[in-house]
Amino acid sequence: MIQSRTLRVDYGKMTRVVYVVGTELNVDLNRGAPPSSKFCSVKASPNVHWSIGSVSPKPFHLCPISLTENSVLSITMSSASEEENDSKLSIWYYNENKVKLGDAILHLTAVEISLDVDADRDGVVEKNNPNKGSWKWGPGGHGAIVLVNCDCERTYWKKPDTEQNFISKLSDLKDMSLMVLRTKGPAKLPDGYKLTMHISQGDAEGIRVYRFEKEVGKPNYTVDNYPLFLDSRYLSKQVTYLGGAREVNFYVEGLRFLDKDFNGLITINLSLLEPISKSVPETPIFSDKVLFRVAPWIMTPNTLLPEEVFVCSTSDNSKFLEEIKNFVAKSGYKLKICQEYVNRGDRWIQDEMEFGYIDSPHQQFPVVLDSPRDRKLMDFPFYELLGPDFGYVTRVAERQDVSSLDSFGNLEVSPPVTVNGKNYPLGRILIGVAFPTATGGRNMTKVVQDFLWAQKVQDPIALFSDWLRVGHIDEFMTFVPAPDRKGFRLLLASPDAAYKLFKGLQKDGHGQAKLFEGLENQETITVDEILNDEDLQAENNYAQSCIDWNRDLLKRELGLDDEDIIDVPVLFKTDPRQNRAEAYYPDLVNMIVLGKNLGIPKPFGPKVNGRCVLEAEMCSLMEGLGLSCTFIDDFASYHKKLGEVHCGSNVRREVFDFKWWNLEM
Numbered sequence: 001m002i003q004s005r006t007l008r009v010d011y012g013k014m015t016r017v018v019y020v021v022g023t024e025l026n027v028d029l030n031r032g033a034p035p036s037s038k039f040c041s042v043k044a045s046p047n048v049h050w051s052i053g054s055v056s057p058k059p060f061h062l063c064p065i066s067l068t069e070n071s072v073l074s075i076t077m078s079s080a081s082e083e084e085n086d087s088k089l090s091i092w093y094y095n096e097n098k099v100k101l102g103d104a105i106l107h108l109t110a111v112e113i114s115l116d117v118d119a120d121r122d123g124v125v126e127k128n129n130p131n132k133g134s135w136k137w138g139p140g141g142h143g144a145i146v147l148v149n150c151d152c153e154r155t156y157w158k159k160p161d162t163e164q165n166f167i168s169k170l171s172d173l174k175d176m177s178l179m180v181l182r183t184k185g186p187a188k189l190p191d192g193y194k195l196t197m198h199i200s201q202g203d204a205e206g207i208r209v210y211r212f213e214k215e216v217g218k219p220n221y222t223v224d225n226y227p228l229f230l231d232s233r234y235l236s237k238q239v240t241y242l243g244g245a246r247e248v249n250f251y252v253e254g255l256r257f258l259d260k261d262f263n264g265l266i267t268i269n270l271s272l273l274e275p276i277s278k279s280v281p282e283t284p285i286f287s288d289k290v291l292f293r294v295a296p297w298i299m300t301p302n303t304l305l306p307e308e309v310f311v312c313s314t315s316d317n318s319k320f321l322e323e324i325k326n327f328v329a330k331s332g333y334k335l336k337i338c339q340e341y342v343n344r345g346d347r348w349i350q351d352e353m354e355f356g357y358i359d360s361p362h363q364q365f366p367v368v369l370d371s372p373r374d375r376k377l378m379d380f381p382f383y384e385l386l387g388p389d390f391g392y393v394t395r396v397a398e399r400q401d402v403s404s405l406d407s408f409g410n411l412e413v414s415p416p417v418t419v420n421g422k423n424y425p426l427g428r429i430l431i432g433v434a435f436p437t438a439t440g441g442r443n444m445t446k447v448v449q450d451f452l453w454a455q456k457v458q459d460p461i462a463l464f465s466d467w468l469r470v471g472h473i474d475e476f477m478t479f480v481p482a483p484d485r486k487g488f489r490l491l492l493a494s495p496d497a498a499y500k501l502f503k504g505l506q507k508d509g510h511g512q513a514k515l516f517e518g519l520e521n522q523e524t525i526t527v528d529e530i531l532n533d534e535d536l537q538a539e540n541n542y543a544q545s546c547i548d549w550n551r552d553l554l555k556r557e558l559g560l561d562d563e564d565i566i567d568v569p570v571l572f573k574t575d576p577r578q579n580r581a582e583a584y585y586p587d588l589v590n591m592i593v594l595g596k597n598l599g600i601p602k603p604f605g606p607k608v609n610g611r612c613v614l615e616a617e618m619c620s621l622m623e624g625l626g627l628s629c630t631f632i633d634d635f636a637s638y639h640k641k642l643g644e645v646h647c648g649s650n651v652r653r654e655v656f657d658f659k660w661w662n663l664e665m
Contacts, residue, residue: 005285011093011102018193020286021112025075029067034101039064039094045087049076064094077110080184084109111185115270117144117290121661123361125180133289137665145360146177146292148254150367150391158386162255167210167226174363176251187243192275198236203266206256212249254294257393260450264294295358296455297367299413300653301427302593303481303488310650312338312347317637327630331594338380346376347648351407353381355652366652367391372445373407397445405432405444409472409647410465413458415479415488419559425658429458432465432473441466457660461557467546469580474646476547478589482625486564491589492547494567495540501569501617502527513606515585519635527606543572543581566621582642586635588618590644598622601644602631
């Protein structure tokens with residue numbers, strides 16, 4: 001839609017006007033006409049185009065035209081002026097006898113002005129895209145994108161770049177979105193006219209704007225060439241009009257992620273101001289605007305290939321660490337070990353953080369979400385991971401609000417799914433909470449939930465995990481890649497599957513086979529003893545009912561069929577002090593997935609012909625999907641401390657090929 005403005009023109013006067021190419025000037029001919037005027041005529045320079053209703057210039061354009069109550073003169077110009085006031089338009093007024101009563105003269109200066117962004121998301125800032133001021137999702141959509149500048153260009157005295165209002169290194173510019181002011185016109189604007197750029201106070205909480213300035217006497221392209229231009233202290237500033245055909249680069253920096261009180265949309269405005277007199281402020285005669293959407297934080301599922309594996313070294317996990325090293329090396333990936341002087345004995349690296357990333361057409365980098373659990377690993381994400389092109393974000397909760405459910409073994413994401421015709425190409429976030437009817441149950445803290453829901457592109461699902469002593473969803477579920485169907489399988493812990501397996505052993509005469517053989521300080525127990533324990537059966541019936549609740553929810557919310565789910569034999573026992581469940585033997589679903597290689601807790605199950613039947617069953621279930629099983633002994637150093645392989649490891653993965661802005665919302 002063409003931007004138009006009303007122009008006041010009085011007879012007997014000469015009016016100087018600045019016109020912006022691409023807009024329209026409208027003159028109410030009656031309002032500025034001499035009394036008794038009945039006709040008018042118009043004469044204009046060749047590059048000035050005009051019309052009055054359906055009447056436009058003709059060879060005899062000075063022939064009087066009848067004035068009506070609604071006579072409006074529309075004026076446009078096709079190109080920028082080379083000099084001030086180099087175009088002219090005259091309006092002559094006549095009485096009913098077509099005698100001239102007076103005239104009005106306009107001296108016109110045309111300028112081209114556009115504030116431009118990458119509205120078509122191709123990595124290039126195009127000129128005057130008609131959709132630059134709005135946002136539309138989808139592959140045919142539009143709207144510019146800005147990243148939260150949450151990495152740190154420095155490798156010492158770290159803090160996210162968002163916490164400093166200056167550019168410390170030129171490399172920081174690539175984390176920002178380019179915005180270009182393009183102008184064309186005479187060497188200078190007529191006296192008193194100004195260009196200003198401005199943002200609202202609310203939007204200033206979400207962005208800062210830097211400007212490129214070439215300073216005389218200083219080397220080009222140093223950080224001094226990029227001073228701060230707009231932020232919460234400077235909401236509006238004049239932009240120097242440079243004359244001729246010029247481009248001025250601005251760099252937009254995102255400051256905050258989407259959240260409950262922030263939808264991620266940011267507007268930057270440009271206005272041309274016209275002077276009225278020295279005693280009153282200038283008034284806007286033209287405005288342009290661009291809109292940015294802040295990129296969301298995106299999680300990565302098990303089905304994406306690993307980039308780097310993380311694990312802690314502690315005083316008592318050397319056996320586990322050695323087996324993890326071998327497994328990661330065999331799988332062909334990098335391993336980063338968090339040493340004890342950093343982790344201070346906190347081995348639960350999965351619980352401390354969740355890896356994700358942010359993405360735009362011009363830049364992409366990983367971002368770690370630091371959990372509010374804040375135990376002895378609390379410094380690792382910030383001091384060890386934050387750096388150039390590696391971002392950091394956290395949500396701080398009141399200490400009394402934080403529970404075990406705020407550890408990120410309780411935060412997972414599904415592979416891409418389609419549910420009732422709706423596509424989720426980035427999967428769906430999964431969290432564990434208390435059962436809806438529970439009183440006094442534990443929940444993931446509100447600030448973290450608000451953050452996750454606000455990202456929009458991985459629409460979260462709340463599962464029931466408070467039935468577990470630790471309370472993490474990774475204790476009863478995980479995803480593994482698959483070559484068929486939806487490209488993955490959901491693995492669910494299943495007491496029913498375990499009892500079925502053990503009953504089969506008993507039936508085949510192996511009731512005296514023992515669990516936990518070969519483990520120090522651990523009593524063995526036979527299959528018969530397990531099957532004869534009525535209390536244990538009741539506890540597992542309850543565990544199965546909780547898992548079945550989640551099974552039905554996941555089928556519904558992820559569009560899964562029973563064929564997409566594999567039941568894994570896992571037994572639970574109830575801690576009498578909390579009346580919540582924990583794994584009876586190492587929890588087979590609490591695994592690490594590295595491509596087609598699975599690092600699974602060694603279950604120390606009953607043996608038949610020298611082979612653990614739980615391992616054999618797991619191999620049978622997984623190898624049909626082309627997956628290789630490696631069993632890792634985590635019994636003493638993790639299982640006995642209420643965690644397993646997944647809890648004690650973390651994986652940064654490749655990003656999705658799919659671009660989040662192409663989502664159909």
